[in-house]
Amino acid sequence: MTVDTYWGQTDDELYERLGAALLGEGLGVSPDDRDSHRKFGRSWFANKTRELQRIVCHAEVVQGLLGTSTSDRVIDGGAVYELLQGHGHDPVSAAILAVLIARIGLGTFCATAPPKP
Amino acid sequence: MSDETMADRRYRMLEPDRSVELEQMRAKLVELGDTASLKTLGKMERGFDRFDKGKHGDPMKGLLMTISEEVRSAMRDLGADTDKLESARVGSTLREEVSAQLTPFSDGSGLAMISDAVLSLAFLYCQYAGVVTRSKAAWFRRGTTARDESLLIGLLRYYNVNQRVFGLAGKLGWRTSRRAMLTSYLVGMNAARFIVAHELSHHVLGHSSAPSGFSPGEHLPVCSDSQRLEMEADEFAFRTVRRAAGPFERSALTGALMAMLAIHSTEQALFVRRGVTHPAAATRASYLLQQVDPELQSYADNFIGTFLKATELSSDFSESAQPFEWEQYAAARDVTSSHPVDYLRTISLLDQLQCSPDQRLVDAVAKSALPIAGAGASYAGDVRRALATWGLGSEQIDSMLDPNRALTFHTLYEAIQASLMAQGMPPAERIGIPLAAARLVSDRVCTAR
Structure with a gap:
């Protein structure tokens, strides 16, 4: 599973896959639908943005990328993917998050990052 | 870190950042100009901090940790495998949908995830249970009143319209007496115990997710086996809740029934089509009632019909349904809302349109x-x-x-x-x-x- 798999998907599709990857399959007391995965993926991303910024934005490799005058989404995505995997994300959610963050743009994503502890 | 199970690892990723949620809630109340709710929120936060002293960090985590410990202890008393119990993790998820799910992992661990919404809807039912049982003697004499029923139907309709249109768990509050609040709280705790116990039962009973040809999100394939597993989990969960509730058997039974109704209400009102077949609430409730003695059965008979009727009526969006009437709720002294009156009127109109x-x-x-x-x-x-x-x-x-x-x-x-x-x-x-x-x-x- 690599980042490349997800570049062609829309944000909605990515959030749906992210929700499904995070929640997994199990036994439940109520039915669910695809929409609920998309919504969960979105709300999870919004809720965890600060945590993701802490992982991504202060990393040396990202600091290096932020310092360059041009940006390449594929390179940015690859760097984020490696970082997230290193912080315990499974390959699927790491790849999806990498695409979402690279699409936002590292500069924009990290502009509101909390200060380095 | 090396002792971390796959369930722990997954939950570390999923665990909501409640400080962010609180910030969003405050911003929403500021936007609505609801200073009263902002004050209440601040007061609740301070009260919780004094009580919690940094132990859990947030009320939902505190509630679930307390409940899951009680449930584990009761399950141990009932002979559940200790190792199995220890390998299960219970946590909350930030979801507007009513949902509770057990995810099994290949290392034998399991993660039970309970959405805020399932607890919130179950507590709404339990508030009503507190209201109808506020004066036990009077209640047994007269049963529930027509106003009690219509109030519950309205509160549920308000919730259902919010979910159907906006996908949000919008609720109206209920101002009740201290005694009714205490009853609601006790029943609510048992409803929460039942929900947690149901998911942990799947784990300790060794139910694993069957291979499914369904899309992600379909928890189980359509087959009678899945219904059997649900019934088994219900049965063990109820035994657990009874054990944990000690002498408060009625409260344990009411809580379990309220939790089932919350799920049933969701399935009836919010789903156009259900891809999975969980047994219907009435079937589950009657199966559960078979496990109790005639005295408890007759106690439940006093109210279960009313609750089922209110649930059915609030889930009906056909031409013959009675839509939410905002004037009644805006004027009611025992109903509270963080939404402005205009919003209540909008919900009323949206309900009328659907009917x-x-x-x-x-x-x-x-x-x-x-x-x-x-x-x-x-x-x-x-x-x-x-x-x-x-x-x-x-x-x-x-x-x-x-x-x-x-x-x-x-x-x-x-x-x-x-x-x-x-x-x-x-x-x-x-x-x-x-x-x-x-x-x-x-x-x-x-x-x-």
Whole structure:
């Protein structure tokens, strides 16, 4: 599973896959639908943005990328993917998050990052 | 870190950042200009901090940790495998949907995730249970009052309309006596115990997720085996709750029934089509009642009919339904809301629209500034053509009409809305027209291909 798999998907599709990857399959007391995965993926991303910024934005490799005058989404995505995997994300959610963050743009994503502890 | 199970690892990722949620809640209240609720929120936060002293960090985590410890202890007393129990993790998820799920992992660990919404809806039912049992003697003499019933129906309808249209768990509050609040609290704790115990039961009873040909999100394939597993989990969960509740058997039973009703209400009111077959609440409730003695059965008989009736009536969006009447709730002294009166009026209108006769819905859609003819096609039973006319793609339509996939009314509504907006539907029509269209289609989706 690599980042490349997800570049062609829309944000909605990515959030749906992210929700499904995070929640997994199990036994439940109520039915669910695809929409609920998309919504969960979105709300999870919004809720965890600060945590993701802490992982991504202060990393040396990202600091290096932020310092360059041009940006390449594929390179940015690859760097984020490696970082997230290193912080315990499974390959699927790491790849999806990498695409979402690279699409936002590292500069924009990290502009509101909390200060380095 | 080396002792971390796969369930622990997953939950570390999923655990919500409640400080962010709190910030969002405060911002929303500021936006609504609801200073009273802001003050209450601040007071509750300070109260919790004094009580918690940094132990859990947030009330939901505290509640679930306390409950899961009680449930584990009761399960141990009932002879459940200690190692199995220790390998299960219980946590909350930030979801507007009513949901509770056990995810098994290959290392033998399991993660039970309980959404805030399932607890919130169960507590709404439990508030009502507190109200109807506020004066036990009087209640047994007269049963529930018509006003009690209509109030519950309205509160549930308000919740259901919010979910169906906005996908949000919007609720009205209920101001009750201290005694009723205490009863509600005790019943609510037992409802929460039942929900947690049901999921942990799946784990300790060794139920694992069967291979499923369903889309992600379908928890189990349609087969009678899944129903059996649910019944088994219900049974052990109820034994657990009874054990944990000690002498408060009635409260344990009421809590378990309220939790089941919350799930049932969700399935009835919010789903156009359910892809999975959980046993119906009435079946589950009667199975559960078979486990108790006649005295407890007769206690439950006093109220279960009323609750089931209120649940059915609040889930009905047909022409014969009684929509939410905002005036009644805006004027009621025992009803509280963080929403302005205008919002209550809007919910009322949205409810009325959904309960309109089909011809009125067709006329409503025809009034759109967009030249869309789908309403007539839907009315004539051609759902596929109707959805295509409204601009949905063939893959999306296939998914909507797939009888094996679960579909909520909100998903249907949102898909039609997004499609019509993409075609240039004016913002002034963004709620009413798609809602009328979704309502027209929803009755016919189950049978269409």
